[in-house]
Each structure stands twice: as C-alpha cells, then as structure tokens.
Amino acid sequence: GTWSYLPTRIFDLIAKVEGDGMSFQTDVVALPQKGKLTATDSSLVVKDANSVTFVLTIATDYVNYKDISGDPSARCEEILAAVDGKSFKKLKETHLKDFSGLMSRVHLTVGDDAMNSIPTQERVAALKQGERDADLQAKLFQFGRYITVSSSRKGSEPSNLQGRWSQDLLPNWGSKYTLNVNTEMNYWPAEVTNLSECTVPLFHLIEDLAENGAETAKLYYGANGWVSHHNTDNWRGTAPVDAARYGMWPMSGVWLCQHIWEHYLFTEDLDFLKQYYPIMKGAAEFVLDILAVNPNYGYLTIPFSMSPEQGYYIGDNPVEMFLAPSTTMDNALIRDLFPHCIEAAKILGVDSEFSARLATTLEQIPPYMIGQNGMLQGWIEDWTRGRENHNWSGTFGLYPGNSITLRGTPELAAAVEAWLEPRPVTVFWNSAIDICQWARLENGDKVDEILRKIFMTPAGRRMMGGFGNNLHFSGSNQSDINFGITAAIAESLLQSHDGEISILPALPASWKDGSVSGLKARGGYEVSISWKDGKMTSCEIKSEFGKPFTVRYAGKTRDFTLPAGKTLKLGAEL
Numbered sequence: 001g002t003w004s005y006l007p008t009r010i011f012d013l014i015a016k017v018e019g020d021g022m023s024f025q026t027d028v029v030a031l032p033q034k035g036k037l038t039a040t041d042s043s044l045v046v047k048d049a050n051s052v053t054f055v056l057t058i059a060t061d062y063v064n065y066k067d068i069s070g071d072p073s074a075r076c077e078e079i080l081a082a083v084d085g086k087s088f089k090k091l092k093e094t095h096l097k098d099f100s101g102l103m104s105r106v107h108l109t110v111g112d113d114a115m116n117s118i119p120t121q122e123r124v125a126a127l128k129q130g131e132r133d134a135d136l137q138a139k140l141f142q143f144g145r146y147i148t149v150s151s152s153r154k155g156s157e158p159s160n161l162q163g164r165w166s167q168d169l170l171p172n173w174g175s176k177y178t179l180n181v182n183t184e185m186n187y188w189p190a191e192v193t194n195l196s197e198c199t200v201p202l203f204h205l206i207e208d209l210a211e212n213g214a215e216t217a218k219l220y221y222g223a224n225g226w227v228s229h230h231n232t233d234n235w236r237g238t239a240p241v242d243a244a245r246y247g248m249w250p251m252s253g254v255w256l257c258q259h260i261w262e263h264y265l266f267t268e269d270l271d272f273l274k275q276y277y278p279i280m281k282g283a284a285e286f287v288l289d290i291l292a293v294n295p296n297y298g299y300l301t302i303p304f305s306m307s308p309e310q311g312y313y314i315g316d317n318p319v320e321m322f323l324a325p326s327t328t329m330d331n332a333l334i335r336d337l338f339p340h341c342i343e344a345a346k347i348l349g350v351d352s353e354f355s356a357r358l359a360t361t362l363e364q365i366p367p368y369m370i371g372q373n374g375m376l377q378g379w380i381e382d383w384t385r386g387r388e389n390h391n392w393s394g395t396f397g398l399y400p401g402n403s404i405t406l407r408g409t410p411e412l413a414a415a416v417e418a419w420l421e422p423r424p425v426t427v428f429w430n431s432a433i434d435i436c437q438w439a440r441l442e443n444g445d446k447v448d449e450i451l452r453k454i455f456m457t458p459a460g461r462r463m464m465g466g467f468g469n470n471l472h473f474s475g476s477n478q479s480d481i482n483f484g485i486t487a488a489i490a491e492s493l494l495q496s497h498d499g500e501i502s503i504l505p506a507l508p509a510s511w512k513d514g515s516v517s518g519l520k521a522r523g524g525y526e527v528s529i530s531w532k533d534g535k536m537t538s539c540e541i542k543s544e545f546g547k548p549f550t551v552r553y554a555g556k557t558r559d560f561t562l563p564a565g566k567t568l569k570l571g572a573e574l
Contacts, residue, residue, distance in 0.1 A: 010080070011044070014073075024060040025072035029080055031055065033087075053088040055080065065208055065236040102149045105194040108142065108489075110514035111135035127455050132510045137451055137489070144189055144486025147479060148198050152186075157234065158201040159186045163479040172478075176233040177205065179252035180308035181393075182480045185429055187259055188400065188436070188487035191266040192494065194518050194526070199263055203276065205236075206256050210279045213238040213253055217286050221250070225285030228253040230308065245322040246309045250290070250302070253283045254333045258400065261340040265522040268545055270347070277344045281351065284341045284358060287334060291361065294325055297380060300364040301326030307378050307393045311386025320386045328378050329393035331365050335403040336396075338362050368397065368404065368412050376404075376415040392433050395419060399436045402497055406441055417441055425453040432484025439491035439506040447492045448508035454485070493529065496521035503529055503539055503553040523547055539570040 011030075016023035030037060035049025046052050059075035061068045083091060111134030115123060123133055151159040161182055162175040177183045183202075190199045213226035216238040221227065228238040230249050240247040260276045263269070287302070294301040307327040311320040338358040345351040371382040378385065378394035385391075395416045397404035404412045416437065425431050431450060438446035492506040493516050501521045517528035524544035530537045536553055543549070546564035550557050551574055558574040 022060055022062060022068050023072060024058065025076050026056070026058045027076040027080060029055040029083075031088075051088070053091075055083055055091075062234070065212070065234060099149060102195060102198075103142070103145060106142075106145065106516070106518035108138045108493075108514070108516045110138045110511045124455075132452070133455075134508070134511050134514070136455065137508075137511075138514075140482075141486050141489045144482045144484075145193050145195060147482055148186075148190055148193075148195050148486075151479070152190075152198045152201050154197065154200050156201050158183065158205050159479065159483075161478060161480070165479065174233065176231055178231055179228060179256065180230045180246065180249060181433075182429060182478075184255055184259070184400070185432065185480045185484045185487070187483070189483055189490060191262055192490045192520055193486060194520050196263065196267055196520070199259065202256075202259060203263070205232075206253075206260065206276075206279060208236040209238055209253060209256070210282055212236045214282065217289075221286070221290055223286050223289035225282040225287070225289065226253055226279075227283075227286050228256070245306070245311065248304065248323060249306050249308050250286075251305065251330055251333050254287060254337050257283045257337055257340070261344070262522075264344070266520055266524070268524050273344055274348060277341075277348060277350075280337065280341050280344060281354070284337055287337070288357070288361060294380075297325075297366065299326070299366040299380075300361060301366065301380070302330050305330050307391065310378060310391035310393060312379060312383035313386060314381075314383055321383075322386075324379050326366055326380055327393070328368065328376065328380075329396045331368075332397040332401050332403060334365055335362065336401045368409075368415075370411065370415045373418070374415060375419040376412065392430055392437075395437060399433070399440045399491070405497075413441060417443075420446075425450050429478075429480040429484055432481045432488055435485065435488035436491050439488055440495070442505045444492060444506040445509050447488070447506050448510050451485075451489075451508060452510070490519060494519045494521060494527055496523065496525070499523060499548070500550040500552055500557070501525060501527065501541065503527075503551065504531060504536055505552075507531065507534060509534070523549060525549065535572065536570075537572055540567050541570075542567040 011028040013026040014023070030044055030046065031053040032046050032049040033051045033053075036047045037049075038045045038047075057076050057079040059070075059072040059079070061070040061072055063070045086094075111132075113135060115133060115135050123136060127133060127136075147163055148159070151163040158177065160175050160177050161173055162171055166175045187199055187202050190196060209228045209232060210226045213228045217223045217225055217227040220239065226238075227250050229240045229252060230246050231241055232238065257280045260280055264273045290302055291300040292303055293299070294303070303325050304323060305327055306322050306324060307329055311322045312324070313320060338361065342355040342358055345355045366380055369377040369380070369382070371377045376394055395404075398413065398416045403409075404416060406413045420434060420437055423430070423434055425434075431454060435447055435450050438450070492508060493504060495502040495505050512534055513532050515528070515530040519527045521527050521541075524547070526542040526544070528540045530539075539551075539553075541549075541551070541560075541562075543562040543564060543566060546562060546566075548559065548561040550559050551570070553574055556574050560568055562568055
C-alpha cells in the first residue's frame with residue numbers, strides 16, 4: 001500500500017492483496033476550524049486553529065460474494081462529499097438523531113438510579129461483596145441493544161462472531177458467522193426490543209446462502225432445496241468445513257429460516273413473507289430429500305448429522321462419538337420449520353400439496369424422549385453426553401423453538417428443567433441460552449441467580465468496569481452473549497406466542513420495582529409495563545393490526561379485541 005496527500009486535505013492509503021485479491025482505500029480528511037493547514041509528503045501541519053476534525057472513511061471493492069469490481073476510491077469520495085462543509089457538532093447531532101431514534105424506543109428502569117452517581121468500578125466492587133445492583137443489569141440489557149444498532153444496519157454486513165470490535169488481523173474463529181448458535185443469538189433480541197430493521201442484513205445473508213446452498217445440496221447430497229452447515233463468511237460458503245465433530249451438521253439453513261418466520265410474526269409484513277417464503281420452502285425441500293426411514297427405529301431420520309459440538313458415549317466405550325442419526329435438535333428444527341412453512345403457505349394461498357406432504361412427514365419424525373435420569377435426551381438413544389458440556393442443542397424445542405412449552409407439554413418442560421439444573425454459570429454464550437430457557441420456564445429466581453453469577457465472574461467484572469471488552473472470557477472478544485442476555489431479559493419481562501401476551505412471566509426476584517416500555521410482542525403489539533414489590537401496577541398494550549389477543553398475568557388470562565392503533569390500559573388486575 002501507499003500513502004499520498006492531496007491538495008484537498010485528504011490523506012489516501014491505497015492497498016491491494018497480491019494476485020486477484022481485494023483492494024481497499026482509506027481516506028483521512030482534516031477539517032480545521034480557522035488557522036492554517038499545510039502539508040508535505042510525510043506530514044500534515046495545522047497552525048493557529050481552534051480545533052481540527054478528522055474524518056476517516058474506508059472502502060473496498062467488495063460488491064457481494066460474487067463480485068469485487070467495486071471502486072473504493074469512488075466510494076470514499078461519495079462518503080466524504082456527504083460530510084463536506086459540516087462541523088463536528090453537526091456530524092455528531094446527525095449521528096445522535098439516527099442512533100437515539102432506535103435506542104430510545106425501549107426504556108428499562110429497575111433498581112436505584114441514584115447508583116448512577118457512583119463510579120462503575122465501585123459498584124462492581126460492591127457486587128463482589130454480595131451487593132445487588134439491578135440497575136447495572138438494566139444497563140447490560142441496553143448494552144445488547146447498543147451493539148445491535150452499532151453492528152447491523154441497512155447496507156452493512158450482519159453482525160458476526162465479534163461484531164465490529166475485532167482488534168486482530170487474524171481473530172479467533174476468523175470472526176466469521178458461526179451458524180450453529182452464535183449468529184442466530186446475535187439476532188434474538190432484535191424483534192422483541194423494537195429493532196426490527198436491524199435484521200435486514202441477516203436476511204440478505206440468508207438469501208445468499210440459499211443461492212449458494214442450492215448448489216451444495218445438489219453436489220454433496222443429491223438433494224433439492226438448499227443447505228448450509230456450521231460456518232460461513234463474506235464469501236457465503238455453504239459446504240462442510242473444519243472438524244467433522246461440528247462441520248458435518250447440515251441444518252443451519254433450517255434454523256436461519258426461523259428468523260424469517262419470527263420477523264413476519266412480529267411485523268405481519270406480507271410482502272416480506274412473499275419474498276422469503278421460497279427460501280423457507282427450499283430449506284424444507286432439502287430436509288424432505290435427505291430424510292430416510294431408519295431400519296432400527298422405523299422413524300424418518302436424517303442419516304448423518306450431529307448435536308452441534310456435542311459428543312456422546314455409548315455404554316462403557318471410552319471413544320467419544322459425534323455423528324448420529326436425527327439428533328433431538330434436528331427433530332426440533334424440523335418441528336419448527338415445517339409448521340411455519342405450512343402456515344406461511346396458507347397465508348399466501350400457495351402449495352397446498354406441498355403443505356400436506358410436510359404434515360404427513362411430521363408424523364414420522366422421532367418424538368422427544370426422556371432418559372432414565374429424567375432429562376430430555378439429546379439423541380434417539382439415551383447416550384451419555386460427552387465432554388463439551390456447554391452444549392445445549394437438545395433443548396432447542398423450548399427456546400428459541402416453541403414445540404416444548406410449560407403448559408402445553410409439561411413433562412417435556414420438566415425434562416428440560418432437569419437438564420438445565422446442574423449446568424454451571426459461565427461467560428460463554430451458553431449461559432445466555434440458559435437464562436432464556438429458564439425465562440421460558442417462568443422461573444424468575446433462576447433468571448436472577450444466573451444474572452448475578454455472571455456479574456461475579458472475572459470477565460463480567462471487567463466488562464462492567466468499562467463496557468470495553470464485551471461480556472466474554474479473557475483473551476477473546478466475542479459478542480454473542482451480550483445479545484443473548486438482552487434477549488433473555490426481554491424474555492423474562494414479556495413473552496408472546498399463539499396470540500397470547502404473557503406479562504412479567506419470569507421477573508427476576510431482585511427487580512422489586514421497575515418499568516419497561518416499548519417492547520414488541522408477536523402479532524404487532526407494543527407493550528409497556530410497570531411493577532412495584534414484584535407485582536404489576538399497570539400495563540399498556542398498543543395493537544397495530546386490531547387482532548384479538550389474550551393477556552396472561554399471574555396465572556390468570558383475559559381476552560381482548562382492540563381496533564388497530566388503539567391502546568389497552570390495564571391496572572394491577574386483569
């Protein structure tokens with residue numbers, strides 16, 4: 001690369017990877033307020049200025065995963081032209097208007113806001129002594145929203161394993177899109193915390209994967225539809241990569257389709273559903289083509305899969321196994337996708353024969369099974385879990401899926417609870433999932449316990465000391481748990497399924513008094529709640545589409561119908 005200085009106050013850094021690699025350009029513009037600016041070949045000198053604003057922009061020749069014919073110089077010029085003549089104050093005002101327009105949609109107040117006058121380090125030290133500080137937990141909730149807004153906007157790539165905060169040229173795991181939980185977790189809080197438009201980059205990624213994955217499905221499986229495996233990047237690879245113990249998992253495309261359906265449930269955007277239903281259908285077509293009757297069990301199973309990153313032992317055999325037919329997670333994903341495809345086709349008035357085939361196939365999928373220890377099995381046999389006990393995939397049906405529910409399938413919910421109970425608290429993504437699942441089980445005490453323990457970990461204390469390194473383990477910045485905890489806190493305050501809105505289903509025990517406003521519920525509702533001494537004092541529900549709904553609180557339910565745009569106001573009782 002080479003540096004150059006232009007008379008227009010711009011420093012250029014232009015570089016290109018050898019051969020057919022990508023090129024990029026970085027421009028730095030100096031904007032002095034008064035004073036004099038002069039430049040040499042190696043320096044920029046500003047004299048007698050009140051201030052200097054430096055504007056930095058970077059662009060590459062990347063257009064999409066198939067095209068690197070872009071002009072980085074033209075892109076930089078376009079961006080710089082947009083800020084030309086604007087002061088730092090004006091640029092900051094524009095940024096704040098854009099950013100706060102998203103962040104201010106949701107407010108969460110718990111604990112003592114007078115604590116904000118105490119330095120964060122002192123508050124963290126008090127946590128180490130066993131003090132409670134719910135206000136810090138509320139800040140962690142908003143931190144997850146903050147990094148969502150910061151890392152996933154229209155025109156950007158989706159948020160990846162380390163978001164926009166990778167400081168290494170060669171980061172851990174390549175800072176890619178890990179599709180067996182991490183990428184999905186990054187987007188769990190978006191819809192419910194009123195940041196729906198931040199999901200747009202994810203859907204563009206899914207479109208690319210479906211296009212590339214159709215070729216992979218043909219080449220690797222001889223199947224129709226499309227497939228993606230555990231990992232991808234900006235080049236949208238969909239084939240198996242890396243070690244077999246996690247690379248040979250063909251179901252990430254099915255999982256990604258859950259986000260398509262969730263977006264529709266929250267927004268009821270029919271044009272969006274028309275655009276993305278073919279992708280959902282393609283993922284289902286792939287599953288239909290690879291399912292086969294297992295001669296040992298008689299069910300339709302995926303012959304070659306795994307429970308992502310989770311091995312198992314058979315009897316006394318000391319060899320840890322990974323590949324297995326139709327894991328519990330695979331079956332849960334099928335139970336997630338197929339009904340969604342059937343419902344989407346019904347809404348759109350298409351594919352009745354295809355829907356009938358999906359319904360018939362669902363009846364032949366292995367059922368959920370409970371092992372001798374009372375826990376939900378992760379596989380079709382009651383095998384012993386392997387060494388990587390952070391894995392959770394067998395319980396997908398409870399969260400983020402919905403085929404296991406507290407009231408609809410109480411025995412299965414109890415089996416998930418038995419599985420969750422002995423799990424340790426960490427600052428990995430798995431603890432965020434645990435909180436989400438305890439919230440689905442409506443256990444506010446467990447939500448409270450894990451949130452508190454996370455703050456007591458060394459990484460949690462470091463993070464709360466300055467919000468600098470995200471909430472993860474030392475030596476590796478990884479963003480997913482931050483998104484996941486935000487989703488978990490939202491889940492403890494509001495849940496919405498099948499036309500029912502559940503108020504404060506898993507309120508953390510230490511959150512005695514508080515309020516939240518602006519959360520979204522499936523079906524097009526905006527919900528605000530206040531509580532005192534752990535009990536609801538008021539609730540407002542605004543209906544966007546005027547559909548009937550049910551409100552659940554403290555074991556009671558009540559049905560309502562509101563005209564579109566109207567708000568229901570409830571007191572302490574339903």
